Structures are given as structure tokens and as C-alpha cells.
Amino acid sequence: MNTIHKFILPMKEESTITMPFGARIIKGENQEGFVAIWAIINTAAPSVDRHFRLYKTGQEIKETPEKLVFIGRADIHVGMDIGMHIFELI
Secondary structure, eight states: OEEEEEEEEOSSSEEEEEEETTOEEEEEEEETTEEEEEEEEETTSOEEEEEEEEEETTOOOOSOGGGEEEEEEEEEESSSEEEEEEEEEO
């Protein structure tokens, strides 16, 4: 069965999220203070690890742009407003 599922990314630069194989990420943004991504998933597919990176506005980007897929942007407030840009590492 195909559904839309939400995944919460930890508030750290790089993270690994387990999701069904073939999941198609459709959006990433702030939701109630968390960085969230939504994906269309097949609930019967085997699980795989996918890797994500959060970059702040103005932060040096370590990877080559070809290895990053932009997913979205989240404004997070932790003492001050921080714009977090959400990428998947490929």
C-alpha cells in the first residue's frame, strides 16, 4: 500500500533515517519546531537507510553540489531564528 508518511530529522548536521526502499520525498519544512520531511512510501517495501544534511544559511557546504538534493527549508527558533536548508546526500 502506498501512503504519505512523515519523518522527523534530528537537529544535527547529518542524520540517517530508515525508510522504505523507493520512498519519494515530496516536501521538507518546519513543523512545530521540528525539521520534518514527507515522502510517498510503499509500506510493503524493505527498509533502507537514507542520509540527510542540514545546512544553516551562510554555512560552508562540505559536499560537492552534485551529491546534494535539495528537499526544503525550515525556520527553527533556538534562542534566535535559524534558516535550515534540508538536503539528501546521494
